[in-house]
Amino acid sequence: MSEIDKRNRLNEEPFTYQMTKKGTVVIYYEGKQIKIVKEKEAERLLAKIQEVKGQIKEVQLLLAKITGNFKRGNEKLGKHKRL
Template sequence: MSKIDKRNRLNEEPFDYQITKKGTVVIYYEDKQIKIIEDKEAESLISRIKEVEDNITALQLLLAKITGNFKRGNEKIGKNKRK
């Protein structure tokens, strides 16, 4: 079992990306926009995406690492927040 993806979430392909005409990269998680990458960082990311394009798991892992730790498991608490 891989230590990176213990629950096999990346096999479900939750991440997607779009490269715009301006050269920015928009990253989506489950069809929700979560990050926009611009300038030199976008150029670097585009070249890295092209390297792993044919390996779906590697592409998903790359996008997951770029987005960082945006989900911490406490997202539902915000709905029930005390006033």
């Protein structure tokens, strides 16, 4: 685990998730919605979360892995375009 999270970002708990009535899972990063997981993939994610329940860092790692590499360094460009 220490090799995966070298900067200890997952200790800050940046990821949260919410289950919907339809069975989808909405994943948030620092309060912003970044991904919606549906159907079979959502079921697998929830099963894995149940396996590691109580281990916050492990849940954070699962959520980080399912979101993929969503931060590419161009986030600031999007913010400046809105101004």
